[in-house]
Amino acid sequence: MAKTEKYAIGVDLGGTNIKIGIVSQRGKLLKKISLSSKAEGGPDKVVKQIRLGIKEILSKNKKKIRGIGIGSPGVVSIKKGTVENPPNFPGWTKVNLGNIISKEFDIDCHVENDANAAAIGEMIFGTGKRYNSFVMITLGTGVGGGIILNRKLYRGEIGAAGEIGHITINYEGPRCNCGSFGCIEAYVGNNYLISKVKADLTASPNPKILKLVNNDLNLLTPLIINKAAEDGDAFAKSVISEMGEQIGSALASVSNLLDVSTFIIGGGVSGFGRSLFTAINKSLVVRVITSLRNRVKVLPAKLKNEAGIKGASALVFYKS
């Protein structure tokens, strides 16, 4: 029974670039463009860039498009399609992005917070296909999250739910950008992690890692740490195992609270690969209550580089 494949446009709105693509209902990325967000120009400029990008990709397209999905930073009201105070977008208070784009192109437009869009992307196209309920964690500069309960995105009272990054793992821990202390993001968010590792390496230099960065610690990345660990370096291995301990403890809090057993992890830091997953799992299993112990699992996200575009396009298929 052959069905006509459906298509959607996914817009991944970032502080630096806007990535736009056409994605099939099966999750195949057909076309992809990228243009500058021009965030410093204020919301009007950003909206203009989004419109330009959509026009461009539509001009190269012959498929019938079912709708446009936009994954955006900030708090999003899905009913109104508004985006509020996205970080790194100066001069932006509240913009009715959904309405503007929908009118301009005379097509349905669904706007959602980017971390939530990533979770919907995994549910529709990725690892989450097989699970009724799961929590998606995106490890990168920040630590983001999205909660799927019974195949629905859980949004909370005003759509701000899923802030996994700001779960406390040590109430007396280091200050986090959000104003709290000891959030998991303040341990494993890229910048926090790298500066902690840099400080450790400055205090006690490590020949293997120094060689990998040509003696310039400013070149340190999660990938370098992973490489050193794979080469058997004890310090690099301890960094990953500690990250696993920490992330596992945050996920145990989530599991104990929500009785959800499946975690899907994506984002830049998953450059750490299998050893990080093993460490997270080890910590999580020890820390959940008995009735969860045999059920919890930590899985890698399926959507990799185009997770942003695909997640945004999934908003269209999720809705319809």
Added chain:
Amino acid sequence: MAKTEKYAIGVDLGGTNIKIGIVSQRGKLLKKISLSSKAEGGPDKVVKQIRLGIKEILSKNKKKIRGIGIGSPGVVSIKKGTVENPPNFPGWTKVNLGNIISKEFDIDCHVENDANAAAIGEMIFGTGKRYNSFVMITLGTGVGGGIILNRKLYRGEIGAAGEIGHITINYEGPRCNCGSFGCIEAYVGNNYLISKVKADLTASPNPKILKLVNNDLNLLTPLIINKAAEDGDAFAKSVISEMGEQIGSALASVSNLLDVSTFIIGGGVSGFGRSLFTAINKSLVVRVITSLRNRVKVLPAKLKNEAGIKGASALVFYKS
């Protein structure tokens, strides 16, 4: 428009006593009895005690009863009415309590985990009446919880949700009974708290508290600590302010994850009173993300001594 009041039986099943009452739909407790659980006699003995108790209270009753609600420790399957592995009930694996009681008395019987029943009690009769979504925390020997989202109890995958007590506040903290480390229960659960305070007082004796317990630290209770704090004792005040810091950090994790802004606190430790609530609130406000900061609030539970019976009876009115 006068309506006929409806009535339910609430059964509060504890490790030591079974408390049974008849409660009106407005939350008024009409009759109340208490009998030994005889938990050491195994599940058959306990079930017999429940049946005896219900028979006794029915014999004194002339009202039409709409149903029986049972609040029980352990993991409860509401569909099947089974109770699994309740702590402090030896020899108990899985018992179909709902079926047994329902058949015996030919009336609907709803079984629910006791912490969840407390949350439903607050929603139907108590502070939670006015809120669509809230999280209920019961402070006592353990730290229990129940999550109400849009006027529905959130139960999770197998009905084990709401284990607020096992949210980590320090991943390198003290061992908790559950097997994890640094759970909030391992700081503020009655036994943990009292033994920590005892140890502190043994190391540096405090004349005011020692006087209140007649020099016998075994008589130390939360109420004594509260009394000393109200009398201006600096150490007792610091204990309460630290508890507030710790509970606030656990609740901030819940709020940031679920975008829920209302917390209702009940249970024995709320003997600590207003000063504890102030301290929790202070910690919580600092620790939640910006969009929650003006919304979060911590309120005392309305149901006090009969919270167990009333919560159990509320299961009947919640269902109907």
